[in-house]
Amino acid sequence: MMTRTRNRTALLLAGVAWTASVIAPQMVFAQGQGPAAPAARPAPQAATSAPQVVIQTIRVEGTQRIEPDTVRNYLNIRLGEPVTADIVDKSLKTLFATGLFADVSVGIDRGDILVVRVVENPIVNRIAFEGLDKLEEKDLLAEMQLRPRVVYTRSKLQADVQRLLDIYKRNSRFAAAIEPKIIQLDQNRVDIVFE
Template identity: 40%
Template sequence: MPKWALIFACLLVFALGVPPQSMAQSSDTQVAVDEIVISGNRRVAAGTVMSYLPVRVGDRVTRSSLSIALERLYETGLFKDIDITLDGQVVRVSVVENPIINRINIEGNDVISDERLMEFLDIQPRRVYTRELALEATQRLLDIYQASGRYAAVIEPQIIELDENRVDLAFVVDEGPLIKISAITFSGNEMFADRVLKRTISSREQKWWAFFSAGDKYDEARLDYDVR
């Protein structure tokens, strides 16, 4: 018998003689929970972690249900890293807390004041910091600048790590130039001249003498309204 055939035959006998359950532990195997151990938490009380955890002592859990528990804890926004393991009949939950915002600064802005920008941030010190929170706040600031005709504005959120798991949050702003409408043209119009159609829309072309006009400022919302 060739050597490769002998090896194949041995493997086949081994596979047939070993139950599938013993070859790999099923993710649906239920385990009765005797104890739940919380570690790594400093600011967040263990009881708070337990309140978000959909597992209790006495429950029968599977590795699949522990994956759901992991998602539930991440959804709270309190933790930046979580590890849930099943050690025999003990569920071990290890967490790394998200930091607390100590102070919020806005830098590089001249056209729009700190006070006005802060009104739209909807973030206060002592709130839990998450990357998603910073990105949402950044988008709100960009919306303000775009509504002001500054579509080239760039805003970068930065954090400065402090002791006691705190951070200072800064938004560094490059306001960019004010975008003005230099010309408005129409195509396909046969019955009405361009000058007639221009009078029916709120957008206006930039004129050197119209210092206080807001109609020549590029505004996507106004442009959408004009097109309709």
């Protein structure tokens, strides 16, 4: 009886392994999404080599507070070296990851000039609270990421709203609602008012 159970288990596992090896390559799922397209087969090496450009100059446009050299330093691109689309893509991701920019685009001018256009995120000028009952403004500010003279991003604002809601819940204010208002100022600055 014990041998028969082991044999059935071994056959069952072998069948599952074989089925997975046949079906799994066709059913690729991204985390939290439905079925993705079938996995692509790798192309021959000659077809994968993307056109390369040798950059002689990097021109940065759109900076206000940030020095163009700072933008150049974040790029994975060196003058006189061949540049591919993959290198440009990595450079764009690196620039976005700094949190300094709302938008970044890259283009080629005259065949050898890399043009990097940036739109800087604004700087927080002032943070204010309206409708505080029992909580102190200084206690709320101590818990927040955003502060005066810090780069404003939506993700920081959303995180701060969630932190403030958590603080209110800890203080038995379960029905509290927080509505942030962003007031655009000159010189790429913003005031933030939490109501």
